[in-house]
Amino acid sequence: MRLDGVCRRYGRTGPWVLSGVDLSLPEASLVRIEGTNGSGKSTLLRLLAGIDAPTEGRISGRPSSAFVPERFPAALPLTALGFLTYLGRVHGLRRTAAFKAGRDWLERFGAAAYGRTPLSELSKGTSQKVAVAQALMSRPGLLVLDEAWTGLDLPARSVLDRAVAERVADGGTVVFVDHDPRRLDGAPSAIYRVEGGKLFEFEGYATHEPGTAPAGPCVRIEAEGPPGAEPPSGLPGSPLAESIPDGSTLLTAPVPYCDPLLRSLLAANWHVRSVREEFLEESAGPAPETAPAESAEAASAVSPEEAVEAGEQAGEGSTVEAAVESGEPAPAESSEEPPEERVEITEQPAEKSREESGEATR
Amino acid sequence: MIALIHYQAAVLMGSQRWLPPVLLYVTLMGVVIQWDRPLLDSLGVSAAMLLPVAAWLVRISVGAEPTSSRQCTAAAAGPGRVHLSSVLTAYIGASLLGVAGLVYVVSVSDPHSSEGQVNVPVFPAVVAGVLASSACALFGTAVGALCNRPLLRSTAWAVTSTLLGALLVLVVSGSPANAAVRGLVTGSHTGTVNPPWGSAVLSLAVAALATALACTQASRRG
Incomplete structure (x- = not known):
């Protein structure tokens, strides 16, 4: 998808909100837009989502799109699930598929109980969950999130x-x-800043270059492939892959990519030895050499998803280690048990945010 | 488009804002279309009453969806298609009302000329009534599409222009809607049926143009 010389103003004589915006959005990319209030971020997002047309310039190659507005107090005379079913059909799903997708997404967001509640009676947060579910249920090629x-x-x-x-x-x-x-x-693979109606590539925060260690919270997956095999190409999250002397590979990717990354590895018949979450400073070097020994001590029978969830509950900055018993995905146990029973949380003395994370866990 | 129309219809029906125009139509029909009134006259009058009701329904339908959810549907289907679906939903609603009105008119009216001497053939009269009602529903839709969001945003201007527009289209001689209604009402004196084919075709073209204009503006001013 490309934007060429896109300009936008409201009314015939209004000031230019955006002018001369050139932007190329490749597939499989995560783009963050920065800017102060009223800088034109939302206008840019509306242009991207196709809700608004540019005054000048052109936008080409837009895939199927979905948009999540910043506020969704939709006073519609529909129930949450009814709205999702209608929207799913507008997005091109069949009726039963739309109903099922709507129900599944409400469940994922913990709002399954509100499926039959009228939208006008939902709390702000639950309404927002409906708005987000609406956008995700059709697996759109372009997802635009305005402070979702x-x-x-x-x-x-x-x-x-x-x-x-x-x-x-x-x-x-x-x-x-x-x-x-x-x-x-x-x-994010790129960060842009809207300032004075122009769009700049922004260097203030770390972006993730494919094949390098990401800065910020990341997941480290120790996995072992068939003898002599390289990690599969095109892995989700473009992880940094480092070989460990014992023959396995340490993959480092931003935290949210954990599940798709594990799925791809398991699908490629890789054996997952351990999964842990870490906070890497921007200039992080190679992985610390703590992994294999400690992960062996961790309790057994933890599925990858559980390990990750436990890691996220522990908060940023902590290191959660969990051994995965075998390469095959373990049958999901009841996730209502507190994660501490199964996952050992090790605190590394060098890390600054260790105390916060400890509090968050307990 | 069918999914969008289902959605818009559900929003419109649930909002209950369709109640005032429908009640207005039902009341007017009840008052004006008396028992044993000449058939052609009744058909003309019922068609005329459909025009402002159609314009009002369009006004309600294009404003039924809150901005936040409209942004979601517009991203999924495109703002032009979303707007088209809301105009079509209103038109379908007006057509259903028109059909109900026609059934009522045919069942209570007297199939004779106004003076009661000439027999009026019912089937051709109904065809003429359907054409006149379609012309009026389409002209009402055109007025509603031109006089509301996204072309006119302020409520004061939109309401005023919708009302005035509907009235002008009905009373100004030379307007196809007026011609269709007049053809039926004057034909009633002599008992001759004048099927308003020209008006129906013309009104279809006008409604299509007006709706297309509104839909192209939906993304520019949405």
């Missing part, structure tokens, strides 16, 4: 983080605006 995280509770935020990574891993393009500078920290 605002109003969501913490578990729903990380579900959205992972859903965004899933879209990108699936070859989709995701463009987002969020006021939290740590949102999807280290994961």
Whole structure:
């Protein structure tokens, strides 16, 4: 998808909100848009999503799109699930598929109980979950998120983080605006800033170059492939792959990519030895050499998903280690048990944010 | 488009804002279309009453969806198609009302000329009534599409122009809607049926143009 010389103003004589915007959005990319209030971020997002047409310039190659507005207090005379079913059909799904996708996404966001509640009676956060579910259910080629995280509770935020990574891993393009500078920290492939109606490539935060260690919270997966095999190409999250002397490979990717990355590895018949979450500073070097010994001590029978969830509950900055018993995905256990029973949380003395993470866990 | 129309219809029906125009139509029909009134006269009058109701329904339908959810549907289907679906939903609603009105008119009216001397053939009269009602529903849709969002945004201007537009289209001689209605009402004096084919075709073209204009503007000013 490309924007060429896109300009936008409201009214015939209004000031230019955006002028001369050139932007290329490749497939499988995650793009963050920065800017102060009123700088034209939302206008740019509306142009990208096709809700608004540029006054001048042209936009070409837009795939199927979905948009999440910053506020979704939709006073519609429909239930949450009814709205999702209709929207799913507008997105091109069949009726039963739309109903099922709507139900599944509400469930993922912990709002399954509100399926039959009229939209007008939902709380702000639950409405926002409906708006996000609406956008994700059709697996759009372009997902545009205008501060979609605002109003969501913490578990729903990380579900959205992972859903965004899933879209990108699936070859989709995701463009987002969020006021939290740590949102999807280290994961975006490009960051742009809107200032004075112009768009600049922005270097203030770390972006993730394919095949390098991402800055920010990341997941380290120790995996072992068939003898002599290189890691599969095109892995989700473009992880940094380092060989470990014992013959396995250490893959490092931004945290939200954990699930799709594990899925790809397992699908390629790789054996996953351990999964842990770490916070890497921007100039992080190669992986610390703590992994194999400690992961062996961790309790057994933890599925990859559980390990990741436990890691996210522990908060940023902590290191969660969990051994995965075998390469095949373990049958999911009841995730209601507290993660501490199965996952050992090790605190590395060198890390600054260790105390916060400890509090967050307990 | 069918999915969009289903959605718009669900939003419109659930909002209950369709109630005032429908009640207005039902009341007017009840008052004006008396028992044993000449058939052609009744058909003309019922068609005329459909025009402002169609314009009002379009006004309600294009404004039924809140901005936030409209942005979601517009991203999924394109703002032009979303706007088209809301105009079509209103037109379908007006057509259903028109059909109900026609059934009522045919069942209570007297199939004679106004003076009661000439027999009026019912089937050709109904065809003429259908054409006149279609012309009026389409002209009402055109007025509603031109006088509301996205072309006119302020409520004061939109309401005023919708009302005035509907009235002008009905009363100004030379307007196809007026010609269709007049053809039926004057034909009633002599008992001759004048099927308003020209008006129906013309109104279809006008409604298509007006709706197309509104839909292209939906993304520019949405």
